[in-house]
Amino acid sequence: MSERFSNRTYVTFLSALLFAALLALGACNDNGDNPQNKEEKENTVPVAKPKVTDVFKGEREALSYALTIFVDQPGPGGSAATWFPKGFMDVDGGHAYVKLECLNTDSTSTSLTVGFYPKVRPRDPNNPIADGELRDDTGRHFEVSKKYPLTKPNFDKALAYIDSVELNKVKYHLNDYNCADFVIRVGRAAGENVPDTYGTWDINFGMGKRLTGGGSNPGNLGQDLRQ
Numbered sequence: 001m002s003e004r005f006s007n008r009t010y011v012t013f014l015s016a017l018l019f020a021a022l023l024a025l026g027a028c029n030d031n032g033d034n035p036q037n038k039e040e041k042e043n044t045v046p047v048a049k050p051k052v053t054d055v056f057k058g059e060r061e062a063l064s065y066a067l068t069i070f071v072d073q074p075g076p077g078g079s080a081a082t083w084f085p086k087g088f089m090d091v092d093g094g095h096a097y098v099k100l101e102c103l104n105t106d107s108t109s110t111s112l113t114v115g116f117y118p119k120v121r122p123r124d125p126n127n128p129i130a131d132g133e134l135r136d137d138t139g140r141h142f143e144v145s146k147k148y149p150l151t152k153p154n155f156d157k158a159l160a161y162i163d164s165v166e167l168n169k170v171k172y173h174l175n176d177y178n179c180a181d182f183v184i185r186v187g188r189a190a191g192e193n194v195p196d197t198y199g200t201w202d203i204n205f206g207m208g209k210r211l212t213g214g215g216s217n218p219g220n221l222g223q224d225l226r227q
């Protein structure tokens with residue numbers, strides 16, 4: 001009886017792990033660190049937050065403006081693969097983020113490094129949607145980057161797009177609007193022809209657990225920007 005109970009417990013444990021792994025691809029590889037969860041637990045009273053682009057508030061005319069796209073491709077990078085095996089029954093979907101910066105006349109610079117994430121990992125593999133949020137990606141690992149010098153008007157358009165994502169509380173959707181979509185849309189708002197290749201994923205975890213889908217993704221975006 002004890003052995004039977006143990007087997008059942010083990011199977012339940014495995015199922016839970018598989019479900020967690022299914023959802024890992026949708027987390028834009030947040031490295032398992034989600035300070036938002038902690039914050040929500042500790043402070044349930046909503047606090048009005050300033051916009052992330054407020055770092056540029058009051059900036060006077062600068063000498064130059066630029067957008068840099070950073071891509072942490074799945075695994076070690078170097079291919080258009082949309083995911084890479086990670087640990088035990090987990091996958092790494094990579095991540096993409098942007099840096100907006102201006103070089104000021106006093107030789108200082110002002111910058112914003114930001115990426116788009118699901119607030120919590122989507123629960124349903126068949127409908128991988130969740131509330132979205134912008135997070136500070138300063139110092140985040142990447143394998144590919146591309147810098148685009150911008151005019152002031154186009155720099156402002158990129159900031160306005162980021163504002164719209166934040167103010168409209170845009171939802172995260174693994175297939176339709178993930179971290180790579182955000183990056184591509186910021187670049188295009190800034191007038192740059194950022195490539196957008198549709199990639200697919202079909203991850204079979206066994207035991208009937210499978211995640212299929214497709215869309216913009218860090219693997220393809222990284223390969224496109226390497227060229």
Ligand SMILES: [Ca+2]
Pocket residue numbers: 072073074075076077094143
């Ligand atoms: Ca990587």
